Amino acid sequence: MSAPARLAARQRLWVAETFADTVQGEGPSIGAPAAFIRLSRCNLTCTWCDTPYTWDRSRFDLAAESRRASAEELASWALGRPEELVVISGGEPLLQQRALVPLARMLIEAGRRVEIETNATYPPAAELAASGACFNVSPKLAGSRVPSALRIRPSVLEAFAALPTPRRVFKFVVTGLAELDEVDRLVARHRLRPVWVMPEGTTPEKITHGLRELAEGAATRGYRLGARLHVLLWGDERGR
Numbered sequence: 001m002s003a004p005a006r007l008a009a010r011q012r013l014w015v016a017e018t019f020a021d022t023v024q025g026e027g028p029s030i031g032a033p034a035a036f037i038r039l040s041r042c043n044l045t046c047t048w049c050d051t052p053y054t055w056d057r058s059r060f061d062l063a064a065e066s067r068r069a070s071a072e073e074l075a076s077w078a079l080g081r082p083e084e085l086v087v088i089s090g091g092e093p094l095l096q097q098r099a100l101v102p103l104a105r106m107l108i109e110a111g112r113r114v115e116i117e118t119n120a121t122y123p124p125a126a127e128l129a130a131s132g133a134c135f136n137v138s139p140k141l142a143g144s145r146v147p148s149a150l151r152i153r154p155s156v157l158e159a160f161a162a163l164p165t166p167r168r169v170f171k172f173v174v175t176g177l178a179e180l181d182e183v184d185r186l187v188a189r190h191r192l193r194p195v196w197v198m199p200e201g202t203t204p205e206k207i208t209h210g211l212r213e214l215a216e217g218a219a220t221r222g223y224r225l226g227a228r229l230h231v232l233l234w235g236d237e238r239g240r
């Protein structure tokens with residue numbers, strides 16, 4: 001490793017948890033065995049968020065819910081695992097994207113695939129986009145109850161849309177059939193393709209019900225239906 005690379009590898013990130021022995025539950029790699037690095041902190045406050053321990057100071061002690069770890073330490077944990085896919089989620093991982101660059105690079109150089117889950121409010125830095133990581137870009141809808149100006153950033157959507165197709169997909173958590181019209185408007189306005197929609201929910205029953213509700217509307221629009229497979233398998237279990 002060169003001296004600048006060694007320095008970069010020492011950059012530290014706020015981490016909520018690392019876990020493996022699971023599958024990527026969302027998006028194009030659904031079903032793939034995956035190791036997860038969940039970063040702490042988020043800039044949004046979605047009502048239905050299933051990881052409030054990464055951001056909600058009113059309910060959680062974030063100092064107790066997170067630790068600082070270097071990019072090198074996190075890469076070494078993931079490279080000690082057999083899973084080929086490493087998913088970096090949060091929280092909002094792009095809040096810490098400077099330190100994500102060396103992490104993504106180390107993983108990809110070692111032959112891993114990296115997917116970054118993002119809420120589409122921060123544009124990807126050129127170095128991160130060039131690292132070979134793929135982005136599962138998930139803009140939030142009105143059902144999140146986050147004010148529109150905070151959750152929809154047109155220039156960010158356009159920056160992701162400008163990346164080569166295999167590097168990013170757009171993914172929407174939908175709380176009901178009516179929200180597909182809102183997805184349509186965003187998709188048309190910012191030319192977002194390919195699109196995955198998946199039902200909101202933290203129980204297998206709710207996901208199954210949501211899938212049935214969305215199936216026809218998604219197919220008509222040419223959207224892919226995503227299950228949130230980990231919820232079908234393990235419900236709301238943490239670390240899955």
Ligand SMILES: Nc1nc2[nH]cc(C(=O)O)c2c(=O)[nH]1
Pocket residue numbers: 022023024025026087089090117230240
């Ligand atoms: N298995 C599993 N797959 C996931 N894909 C995206 C997740 C996320 O929390 O962003 C997630 C998660 O929490 N678990």
Ligand code: SF4
Pocket residue numbers: 042043044045046048049050051052054055090091092119140
């Ligand atoms: S953007 Fe994601 S992590 Fe942040 S509050 Fe919304 S659902 Fe939770």
Ligand SMILES: [Mg+2]
Pocket residue numbers: 050051
């Ligand atoms: Mg999750």
